[in-house]
Amino acid sequence: xxxxxxxxxxxxxxxxxxxxxxxxxxxxxxxxxxxxxxxxxxxxxxxxxxxxxxxxxxxxxxxxxxxxxxxxxxxxxxxxxxxxxxxxxxxxxxxxxxxxxxxxxxxxxxxxxxxxxxxxxxxxxxxxxxxxxxxxxxxxxxxxxxxxxxxxxxxxxxxxxxxxxxxxxxxxxxxxxxxxxxxxxxxxxxxxxxxxxxxxxxxxxxxxxxxxxxxxxxxxxxxxxxxxxxxxxxxxxxxxxxxxxxxxxxxxxxxxxxxxxxxxxxxxxxxxxxx
Numbered sequence: 429x430x431x432x433x434x435x436x437x438x439x440x441x442x443x444x445x446x447x448x449x450x451x452x453x454x455x456x457x458x459x460x461x462x463x464x465x466x467x468x469x470x471x472x473x474x475x476x477x478x479x480x481x482x483x484x485x486x487x488x489x490x491x492x493x494x495x496x497x498x499x500x501x502x503x504x505x506x507x508x509x510x511x512x513x514x515x516x517x518x519x520x521x522x523x524x525x526x527x528x529x530x531x532x533x534x535x536x537x538x539x540x541x542x543x544x545x546x547x548x549x550x551x552x553x554x555x556x557x558x559x560x561x562x563x564x565x566x567x568x569x570x571x572x573x574x575x576x577x578x579x580x581x582x583x584x585x586x587x588x589x590x591x592x593x594x595x596x597x598x599x600x601x602x603x604x605x606x607x608x609x610x611x612x613x614x615x616x617x618x619x620x621x622x623x624x625x626x627x628x629x630x631x632x633x634x635x636x637x638x639x640x641x642x643x644x645x646x647x648x649x650x651x652x653x654x655x656x657x658x659x660x661x662x663x664x665x666x667x668x669x670x671x672x673x674x675x676x677x678x679x680x681x682x683x684x685x686x687x688x689x690x691x692x693x694x695x696x697x698x699x700x701x702x703x
Contacts, residue, residue, distance in 0.1 A: 434598075435591070436563045441672065442484035447570030448577050449673040454561045456680035460687040461553040465546045466699040469687060473553035481556055484564050491559050502551045506544050510534070517543030521700045542700060567591035569667060581660065589646070600638055604631045 437443070442450075461473055488495075509516065514533065517540035518524045525538040571588030575581045608631060691697050 434563065435566055436486060436490055437566075438485040438564070440483060440485045440564070442480065442560065442564045444670075444672065445564075445676060446573040446576075446667050446669060446673055447565045448573035449669070449676055450561050450565055451570070451574075452677050453680040454557050456677070456684045457557050458554050460680075460684040461550055463684070463687045463697070464691050464699075465543075465697045466687075466690055466694070467542070467546055467549065467701075468699065469690060470546055470549035470553060474549060474556070477553060477556035477560070481560060484560055486560065486563050491563065494559065495555070498551065498555050502548065506547055509544070509547070510540065514540060516540065520698050523702070525702070538702070539700070546698075562591075565591075573667070585655075593642075596642070597635070597639065601631060601635055604634050604638075 445453075457473070461470065464470070511534075514535060515524075515537070518537055520543060521539045523539060527536045527538060527541070529535050567588040570591065571581075571584040574584040574587065
């Protein structure tokens with residue numbers, strides 16, 4: 429069964445950070461990569477993300493599926509940008525350096541390729557950090573840490589339930605898929621992509637019905653236990669902030685400050701070495 433956005437338990441420094449710390453660091457990291465198009469900064473972020481991935485002990489095969497989907501989306505995004513705006517990079521950097529011509533409309537320029545390079549680096553900077561946040565954060569501990577930093581415990585618990593429910597949906601989809609195949613519905617690579625998509629869409633209705641039934645069961649169980657009656661609640665998985673948590677947030681905060689200062693100093697978000 430393919431795992432998507434599941435918590436993977438490991439013994440690593442990244443896992444030992446609180447969920448709130450990882451959320452804050454992910455947001456600061458994402459803002460830093462969104463603020464600037466300075467290739468020098470964007471080139472450092474993916475390298476740092478890969479190093480952190482290694483520190484977390486998350487293996488590539490654990491997230492291979494979502495990485496492949498992201499890679500396809502990244503290629504399509506760059507292709508569509510070029511198809512609809514082949515001179516967008518030239519407009520940004522204020523120059524035109526033609527490399528070769530595909531047609532009268534589609535001209536490959538150095539500026540456009542530089543812009544696409546920055547788009548790719550942005551993907552490579554953010555996607556590993558998103559996967560790192562999801563795969564190393566225990567949903568129950570994440571809810572407790574959110575409540576600790578001021579988020580209402582009802583909202584925090586809803587987030588935890590949503591994260592914990594993702595693996596259940598995957599298992600349910602896998603079970604229904606096996607049941608459909610046992611009835612003679614072919615969903616392997618032997619069939620064409622269109623037929624496989626039609627067969628997969630047929631799974632959605634029983635999946636939705638089973639999900640609604642599970643939601644009702646959970647809602648009734650929480651209501652019977654008096655969830656939401658009090659203003660506060662205790663958390664079994666709550667953990668205090670450690671010096672490592674504080675240091676991680678400071679480093680990511682400094683990274684965002686660096687990106688903002690760099691943008692302000694250049695007077696633009698876009699850095700171009702041939703300007």
